[in-house]
Structures are given as structure tokens and as C-alpha cells.
Amino acid sequence: MPYEVKGVVARSKGAPVSIETIIVPDPGPGEAVVDVQACGVCHTDLHYREGGINDEFPFLLGHEAAGVVSAVGDGVTNVAVGDYVVLNWRAVCGQCRACTKGKPWYCFATHNAAQKMTLADGTELSPALGIGAFAEKTLVHSGQCTKVDPAASPTAAGLLGCGVMAGVGAAINTGGVGRGDTVAVFGCGGVGDAAIAGSRLAGAGTIIAVDIDDRKLEWARGMGATHTVNSKETDPVAAIKELTGGFGVDVAIDAVGHPAVYQQAFDARDLAGTVVLVGVPNPTMEITFPLIELFGRGGALKSSWYGDCLPSRDFPMLIDLYLQGRFDLDAFVSETIGLGDVEAAFEKMHHGDVLRSVVVF
Incomplete structure (x- = not known):
């Protein structure tokens, strides 16, 4: 049965974002639903709002996220309900010319969910970087879920999903x-x-x-x-x-x-x-x-590209270093905010007042 949740949507170029009701479908084959616990506000989200990525509005923003898998579709074997995961936007296919050359971090055919999340009126949403995690739940391809140690704070762990890993x-x-x-x-x-x-x-x-x-x-x-x-x-x-x-x-x-x-x-x-x-x-x-x-x-x-990372290799390693006190992910978190504060977070980002604002659910 589909889920109704709240999420942050950019409806048109340059317009302030709004909080909307989002319909998240049950996961189909190869897909997973993740209960988002925290999601960083990345400059890429602002690029989407400004039309700097493409013009496929409306966008469901957010992609630097950590959370818990709450449902999986048929054929999913890499994650299970209850797994704590960081979401990634380069779910490698394992079959393209980069993957078959042994360079999966360059994968040219990365996976996204086949189904679309929608607004309440049925309008299809374009999830930012195939994730769309400024929402209480999101639908992704299971390959976009990378299991990590649940001892890691979601406000810190989610940042590996984009900016920190890129750097x-x-x-x-x-x-x-x-x-x-x-x-x-x-x-x-x-x-x-x-x-x-x-x-x-x-x-x-x-x-x-x-x-x-x-x-x-x-x-x-x-x-x-x-x-x-x-x-x-x-x-x-x-x-x-x-x-x-x-x-x-x-x-x-x-x-x-x-x-x-x-x-x-x-x-x-x-x-x-x-x-x-x-x-x-x-x-x-x-x-x-x-x-x-x-x-x-x-x-x-x-x-x-994305720090030439392989999420299945690099995310758990960096989380382990974080838990050992050797990599201070917490230092990147300038503030924690709610869904309604994303527009203000964009303004702070524009003025260079924060490293990362993180939405906490």
C-alpha cells in the first residue's frame, strides 16, 4: 500500500521550495523504501532548484541521507528490512563497459528506482540525483542503499552520500x-x-x-x-x-x-x-x-566524479574511521534543522555561513 509522507519540493525554477504531500509507492523488483533519519542540504539541491541541472520540475530535493530500510521489493538481496544505510547516487550496474573493465566507480549505467514518487494529485516527481531524501520516506533502487555500522549518527553518516565523499x-x-x-x-x-x-x-x-x-x-x-x-x-x-x-x-x-x-x-x-x-x-x-x-x-x-568512489567499499571504511575517532564527520555538521527550514538553509549556504545544514526527521 503506498505511503503518504511530507517532503520538500521545488516546483519551478528559482521559486522557494515548499513542503508537499508525497506519495511513495510500495517497492517494486529491485527497489527499497527507506525511512530517512537525516539528510544534508547540499549545493546540488540548490542547483536543482535553480534549474542548473535540468528542467524536469517538480523536483523532490535531498540526497545526502542515512536511514533504515523499511520495505524491499522482489529480488532484493543486498539489503533487508531493518538495515541501517547511507544512500548513494551511483548504484553500479556491474555490466557496463566500465564495470566489466574492473572500474565500477566509473559505472556508466547506474541504477535508480523504476517507479516514480508523485505529488498527491499524481504529478510525477524527479528525485534529486535519483534519491529525493528531503522526505520522511523515499523510494530508491536497492543498489543505492549501502549498509554501514548503525552506531554512526545519521546526521554525520548521511553526509557521505555526496559532498564529503566527493571531497x-x-x-x-x-x-x-x-x-x-x-x-x-x-x-x-x-x-x-x-x-x-x-x-x-x-x-x-x-x-x-x-x-x-x-x-x-x-x-x-x-x-x-x-x-x-x-x-x-x-x-x-x-x-x-x-x-x-x-x-x-x-x-x-x-x-x-x-x-x-x-x-x-x-x-x-x-x-x-x-x-x-x-x-x-x-x-x-x-x-x-x-x-x-x-x-x-x-x-x-x-x-x-563523486570522488571516484565505490560506495560498498568506501562508505563502510569511512564510517569505521569515524567511529574510531580518526575521521571527524561531526565537524561538517554546522546545524540540524527541520523540513521547513530548507529554504533558509539555502540562503545560509549562499552566504557561506555553514558547511552543512542537516535535516533531521
């Missing part, structure tokens, strides 16, 4: 940060700070945080940055070179997604160093390099 993975999985490496992270919001925390986990020796906001730079120090640079006041490339003996960093991570920032990351890396783009650019943005610079500097220019 940690950009450093460890995509950038290959290792012991003693030098790293610069441009942009110290939630993703950038997660990249800093990931670099510290990996054993980086020098971690340089770059931002235009001193408050964010202070947050970055708390996440593990050894040095900070305010790029509004100081040339970040020159500062990074000075901090690295004139060489530049082994790994430069652009967590902003802007051509000027990417240029700085490119210029701030050592010879044969790596640049990682994890910030999402505007589709209209372009960048131009002299080809000799690409050749002469060597190394690698990489894009990081």
Missing part, C-alpha cells in the same frame, strides 16, 4: 594523495574541507587551503590544513610555491569549478603533478591553455 575521494581516489605529499585545495566549503580531511587521512605532509574567506580558512585548519592562503589578499600560486620550496604541490584540487581557480591550481602544481577538478563548473565556462604548457608540465589533469 575525500577527490584527494585519495582521484588525486592519489599519499604519505608525505604536498597538496593544495582551492575552495574551502564542504567538498574542499573534505578533500583536506582526506589528504590528512592519506598522510599528506603539507596541506594548503586556499579561499577568499578567512572564516572558511579557519574551518579548513580544523579539518587538517597546515597552511592557509587568502587568495583575495595574496597571489595563491606564489604563496604555494613559497610554501613548497619553489616547486609547487604534488596534487592541486579545484573544489570551486571556475576557470580562474582551475588556472591557479594548474599553475600551483609541481612538474608531473596532478590537478583534480571536483568543483562543478557552469556549463558555459571555458578555459584555454597553451598546448606547450600541458606538455611541458607533464603529470595529469583529472576530473573527479
